[in-house]
Amino acid sequence: xxxxxxxxxxxEIFELEEYAAVGRAxxxxxxxxxxxxxxxxxxxxxxxxxxxxxxxxxxxRKHFEMLDENPYSPGEPVFPVAAFNxxxxxxxxxxxxxxxxxxxxxxxxxxxxxxxxxxKFRTATILVDSEQRQDLRLMKQEKIVxxxxxxxxxxxxxxxxxxxxxxxxxxxxxxxxxxxxSRYEAPLPTSRVCNANCLGCISFxxxxxxxxxxxxxxxxxxxxxxxxxxxxxxxxxxxQSVVSFGQGCEGEPLLASAVTEPxxxxxxxxxxxxxxxxxxxxxxxxxxEKLFDAGLDSIRVSMNSxxxxxxxxxxxxxxxxxxxxxxxIDMAIQRGKFVSVNYLNCPGFTDTPEEANALLAFLxxxxxxxxxxxxxxxxxxxxxxxxxxxxxxxxxMGMVNLLKLIRNMFPNLKYGYFNPPKERAGx
Ligand code: SF4
Numbered sequence: 001x002x003x004x005x006x007x008x009x010x011x012e013i014f015e016l017e018e019y020a021a022v023g024r025a026x027x028x029x030x031x032x033x034x035x036x037x038x039x040x041x042x043x044x045x046x047x048x049x050x051x052x053x054x055x056x057x058x059x060x061r062k063h064f065e066m067l068d069e070n071p072y073s074p075g076e077p078v079f080p081v082a083a084f085n086x087x088x089x090x091x092x093x094x095x096x097x098x099x100x101x102x103x104x105x106x107x108x109x110x111x112x113x114x115x116x117x118x119x120k121f122r123t124a125t126i127l128v129d130s131e132q133r134q135d136l137r138l139m140k141q142e143k144i145v146x147x148x149x150x151x152x153x154x155x156x157x158x159x160x161x162x163x164x165x166x167x168x169x170x171x172x173x174x175x176x177x178x179x180x181x182s183r184y185e186a187p188l189p190t191s192r193v194c195n196a197n198c199l200g201c202i203s204f205x206x207x208x209x210x211x212x213x214x215x216x217x218x219x220x221x222x223x224x225x226x227x228x229x230x231x232x233x234x235x236x237x238x239x240q241s242v243v244s245f246g247q248g249c250e251g252e253p254l255l256a257s258a259v260t261e262p263x264x265x266x267x268x269x270x271x272x273x274x275x276x277x278x279x280x281x282x283x284x285x286x287x288x289e290k291l292f293d294a295g296l297d298s299i300r301v302s303m304n305s306x307x308x309x310x311x312x313x314x315x316x317x318x319x320x321x322x323x324x325x326x327x328x329i330d331m332a333i334q335r336g337k338f339v340s341v342n343y344l345n346c347p348g349f350t351d352t353p354e355e356a357n358a359l360l361a362f363l364x365x366x367x368x369x370x371x372x373x374x375x376x377x378x379x380x381x382x383x384x385x386x387x388x389x390x391x392x393x394x395x396x397m398g399m400v401n402l403l404k405l406i407r408n409m410f411p412n413l414k415y416g417y418f419n420p421p422k423e424r425a426g427x
Contacts, residue, residue: 053078297427
């Protein structure tokens with residue numbers, strides 16, 4: 001078992017010797033061990049959770065306990081600790097805690113379970129993509145700043161280039177940084193609007209939601225010339241490059257097809273190199289078809305569930321329906337395009353038997369090429385409550401078991417975290 005971590009009111013994190021750390025997945029709680037954890041991946045961040053009390057496992061008394069105070073310093077309140085893991089790792093268990101009655105929403109992060117062992121942090125994670133695309137050790141700030149200066153000279157009046165500066169330097173967006181570092185995948189945000197209303201939308205949160213959005217939505221619509229200039233700069237500088245519409249700082253890119261369609265046509269008129277990808281909610285198969293005609297290579301469709309009632313409870317679709325998303329996926333598959341599902345994973349929901357069976361049936365009926373196991377950045381307790389309100393859920397089987405089950409049933413299905421270049425996707 002690995003040692004429990006808590007924090008004091010100042011946010012100072014320390015271990016509690018007699019206690020083991022605990023992971024939670026909905027109704028399931030387990031002590032963390034060296035077997036169900038990994039050394040904390042580089043670049044992860046630790047957080048303490050206000051207005052909540054940690055649930056730990058007392059090793060001597062062999063039972064789970066919720067702590068109000070530091071057992072070694074009575075009267076000193078203690079708080080749960082969680083890890084926001086770096087890209088490439090899917091969480092298998094979340095931080096275990098109980099909310100105080102006045103607890104508000106947690107901000108839009110994933111609260112992974114974490115403990116302490118032999119002088120190191122260990123987290124309940126599964127490596128799903130070993131590519132170093134967003135490894136902060138390879139993304140030196142001084143090189144990013146130099147890249148910003150270089151691109152300013154190359155495209156001084158390009159508003160999209162200017163917007164990406166804010167992404168890279170202010171929001172710390174790894175995709176934005178990679179554009180200025182000429183690495184892997186560059187972002188092409190274009191859309192100011194969306195036809196969904198996700199509970200955990202990171203670019204727009206209604207004032208009354210009580211949740212701050214992580215970054216602001218783009219405030220202008222770049223022209224096809226500005227988009228293709230940024231894209232071609234990246235494609236010409238990077239081997240096996242990817243350029244992607246559909247970023248965290250925008251709405252739904254399909255709704256910007258008036259500029260993305262001519263932009264893709266301009267890119268493809270200039271070169272066959274590079275992979276033009278779209279991260280999308282898949283809501284408009286009619287518009288998507290035109291983008292494929294223009295030269296779009298691959299899509300990644302975001303879904304928290306393939307069960308309609310659970311999908312609708314999270315995405316809260318406006319001007320589209322669940323079957324539109326399925327039609328987009330089927331149309332893309334029929335056209336031989338590389339289709340990934342951006343599977344927003346939350347232990348305690350995603351690994352329930354009902355979700356697992358639905359996913360198996362979905363994969364059988366809609367042979368996508370890849371699942372990107374993405375951690376859902378949303379308050380887990382509130383999410384379990386919402387999902388529990390629209391569907392039945394049995395005992396979670398554990399994310400490790402779920403990934404094994406899907407792998408056994410679909411051995412050719414790729415697992416990952418990042419959009420692959422066509423050279424590796426076999427497009
Ligand atoms: S589809 Fe994307 S932009 Fe639209 S509400 Fe959901 S997270 Fe936000």
